[in-house]
Amino acid sequence: MIEVEAKAPVKNPISIKNSLIKIGSSFVESRKERDEYFQHPCRDFTITDEALRIRRVGKQVLMTYKGPKLDQKTKTREEITLSISKQYSLAKSLIQRLGFKKAIEVVKQREVYRLGKLEICLDDVQGLGTYLEIEVRVAKDFEDAKKKILLLLDKLKLKETTRQSYVELLNEKKVLDSKLVNYK
Secondary structure (H helix, E strand, C coil), X not given: CEEEEEEEECCCHXXXXXXXXXXXXXXXXXXXXXXXXXXXXXXXXXXHCCEEEEEEECCEEEEEEEEEECCCCCCCEEEEEEECHHHHHHHHHHHHHCCCEEEEEEXXXXXXXXXXXXXXXXXXXXXXXXXXXXXXXXXXXXXXXXXXXXXXXXXXXXXXXXXXXXXXXXXHHHHHHHHHHHXX
16 A cells, blocks of 8 residues: 655644534544664665554554655555554564664544545654645555645645654654753
């Protein structure tokens, strides 16, 4: 499956929520997500642009592999997801025995909206702030999905987007924060 996604920082979450409702989006749910990312023992995922994640949402646990990004405007990439809700400890033990190391944890409060086939997430990410993610999963051709996502960003007047993941943004912030500490 291909996940087509775009992400934008949000300065005024209330305004975005109001705009989402105004254009016909429906509120789905609010949930806390805790994502553990793992580093491969033999290749650097920061170089290969891949990710292995275990996401916990309440009692639901999902393991996801994300492949390299496929285009220059969005975060479109292959995504393979397995439900491991009843085997979380066993799955985590398995990947650690294979040499994977926990790299970082991303914690966010997520508000989910739906507009047609688009899933729209307003995320308050610990240590980063608020971002809007718009995504859709498609089997093959992602150009039409990409157009719909970019059109919605335009309707919401979100001009600044990023192709960086929350992991990349948090790692970048850590580097900047450590440089600031060194200057004191």
